[in-house]
Amino acid sequence: MAKRGEYKLxxxxxxxxxGSEMEKLLSARGVYCSAVAMGTGTAGGEILxxxxxxxxxxxxxxxxxxGDLAEEVMRMAEDIFxxxxxxxxxVFTVPLASIVGRKSIDMIEGRRA
Amino acid sequence: MDNSDIxxxxxxxxxxxxxxxxxxxxxxxxxxxxxxxxxxxxxGSKEAMQFFNITVQxxxxxxxxxxxxxxxxxxxxxxxxANSLEGGQGTGITFSLPVDSIVGLxxxxxxxxxxxxxxxxxxxxxxxSDKTADEENKA
Numbered sequence: 001m002a003k004r005g006e007y008k009l010x011x012x013x014x015x016x017x018x019g020s021e022m023e024k025l026l027s028a029r030g031v032y033c034s035a036v037a038m039g040t041g042t043a044g045g046e047i048l049x050x051x052x053x054x055x056x057x058x059x060x061x062x063x064x065x066x067g068d069l070a071e072e073v074m075r076m077a078e079d080i081f082x083x084x085x086x087x088x089x090x091v092f093t094v095p096l097a098s099i100v101g102r103k104s105i106d107m108i109e110g111r112r113a
Numbered sequence: 114m115d116n117s118d119i120x121x122x123x124x125x126x127x128x129x130x131x132x133x134x135x136x137x138x139x140x141x142x143x144x145x146x147x148x149x150x151x152x153x154x155x156x157g158s159k160e161a162m163q164f165f166n167i168t169v170q171x172x173x174x175x176x177x178x179x180x181x182x183x184x185x186x187x188x189x190x191x192x193x194x195a196n197s198l199e200g201g202q203g204t205g206i207t208f209s210l211p212v213d214s215i216v217g218l219x220x221x222x223x224x225x226x227x228x229x230x231x232x233x234x235x236x237x238x239x240x241x242s243d244k245t246a247d248e249e250n251k252a
Contacts, residue, residue, distance in 0.1 A: 013149050037151050038151075039149040039150055040149065040150045041147060042147050058149050060177075070214070071214070074214065074216045075216070078216045081217075083216050088217070090216065090217035091217055092121070092212045092214065092216070093213040094212060095211060
């Protein structure tokens with residue numbers, strides 16, 4: 001289990017249009033620190049490339065999220081976005097070396113966070 | 114600190130716009146299944162030029178690839194060689210980040226990585242595993 005208070009970077013690579021759905025899923029759990037970038041998928045075999053179908057538009061959603069909440073969100077995303085189906089997307093977390101925000105600045109400056 | 118149990122790593126490569134295909138071809142030749150390309154803008158001082166009071170910034174491609182840890186070094190080395198990261202045309206950088214847990218990747222017969230179903234490594238201490246192209250070339 002993730003330690004409480006430990007933050008991670010949650011990255012979701014989903015089909016175009018699903019980034020906003022991911023943001024809704026996150027904001028419903030109180031995660032508002034997120035951003036969505038437009039990307040292009042490159043997976044696909046040579047036959048798909050010949051047909052011009054190898055490139056697919058993707059949404060890349062990034063959010064800072066508490067570790068224990070990340071597990072819950074990932075399990076929900078697996079169901080909502082049918083991630084068990086190949087090519088529908090991936091969601092993963094990357095550990096953070098350090099993080100700073102208003103809460104931590106308040107603590108550094110002696111104000112109670 | 115030991116993070117050897119982390120099965121997947123996120124390889125991030127930043128190159129000039131238009132070099133992403135070369136990077137992906139190199140990565141796929143070493144077993145990567147796919148990646149995602151993001152468009153970005155460089156902010157290096159050398160690249161920002163003033164033309165008639167209009168700042169022209171270098172356009173970049175960011176390629177993110179999730180790959181099994183055991184083939185990560187091969188992929189990064191191949192990207193560095195193929196893209197001539199050291200002062201070549203596609204000047205850029207590649208580094209990798211550990212992936213804690215992942216959903217959505219299926220077992221692939223092409224590599225030995227186990228199926229990823231929310232592998233949790235959260236209790237293990239975080240280790241910075243960034244590697245620059247420099248380090249990769251020296252390795």
